[in-house]
Amino acid sequence: MALQFSKVTRKGPITIVTLSRPEVYNALHIDAHFELNKVFDEFTADPDQWVAIVTGAGDKAFCAGNDLKWQAAGGKKGWDKGGFAGLTSRFDCDKPIIAAVNGVAMGGGFEIALACDLIIASENATFALPEPHVGLAALAGGLQRLPRQIGLKRAMGMILTARHVKAREGLELGFVNEVVPQGEALAAAERWAETICQNSPMSIRASKQAIRMGMAVSLEQAITEQRDYPAVTAMAASQDYIEGPKAFSEKRPPKWLGK
Numbered sequence: 001m002a003l004q005f006s007k008v009t010r011k012g013p014i015t016i017v018t019l020s021r022p023e024v025y026n027a028l029h030i031d032a033h034f035e036l037n038k039v040f041d042e043f044t045a046d047p048d049q050w051v052a053i054v055t056g057a058g059d060k061a062f063c064a065g066n067d068l069k070w071q072a073a074g075g076k077k078g079w080d081k082g083g084f085a086g087l088t089s090r091f092d093c094d095k096p097i098i099a100a101v102n103g104v105a106m107g108g109g110f111e112i113a114l115a116c117d118l119i120i121a122s123e124n125a126t127f128a129l130p131e132p133h134v135g136l137a138a139l140a141g142g143l144q145r146l147p148r149q150i151g152l153k154r155a156m157g158m159i160l161t162a163r164h165v166k167a168r169e170g171l172e173l174g175f176v177n178e179v180v181p182q183g184e185a186l187a188a189a190e191r192w193a194e195t196i197c198q199n200s201p202m203s204i205r206a207s208k209q210a211i212r213m214g215m216a217v218s219l220e221q222a223i224t225e226q227r228d229y230p231a232v233t234a235m236a237a238s239q240d241y242i243e244g245p246k247a248f249s250e251k252r253p254p255k256w257l258g259k
Helices: 030-045 068-072 108-115 142-150 152-161 167-173 185-196 201-214 219-228 230-236 239-249
Strands: 006-011 014-019 051-056 061-063 097-101 104-106 118-122 126-128 178-180
Touching: 006 030, 014 030, 014 185, 051 061, 051 185, 061 097, 061 108, 097 108, 097 185, 104 108, 108 126, 108 142, 118 167, 118 185, 126 167, 142 152, 167 178, 178 185, 201 219, 201 230, 201 239, 219 230, 230 239
Parallel strands: 014 051, 051 097, 061 104, 097 118, 104 126, 118 178
Antiparallel strands: 006 014
């Protein structure tokens, strides 16, 4: 697939997706959304790709969100079924996705990061849901994910004031996993991805799905039903499920097949 607004690099089982509209701080419009939806469709469906990283081109921005100039000029709005950047409504991907936030993450850009499983941020990263400043609301997941991830009062404090939060405060609030020096977000995200890939991809997918589905129900229901979740069932029927204990007993590194 020819790409205009993003770049895809594969390093073994790791897919790196770079939002590439640096002239507008990687803000996204309808064509970029549809392109990224296809990119993440391909990642989700590829059995050889285990972890994805999403980052932004340049050294100033991860993603400035919705391209408001495009919208103000009469540009058509909208995105595909996967949501903003093909990610914010993507609930069927059990593979880990890491945000390497290398600068500004505003509005939809912050919503992309919140939709990822981990957020690695450079010291110059800034996060906000500033939509009320321009008469909008963060309806691509921000209003729902941020309270779930950092608690209601903290989220209300960010959302109702539309204030900007730096990376260190994001770490303190709990939505950032690690803060690294400027220019090192992608390298740090790759380190996290490589560590994840040392584990069975079947186990990782089962774990992510069990967390996601379990948090939508009571604790009792989650514990009762988790063994019947599709990814957990697939893990228990996989070759990796046999390989792990065998490698442990033979005192050697496991050879994960992801099936």
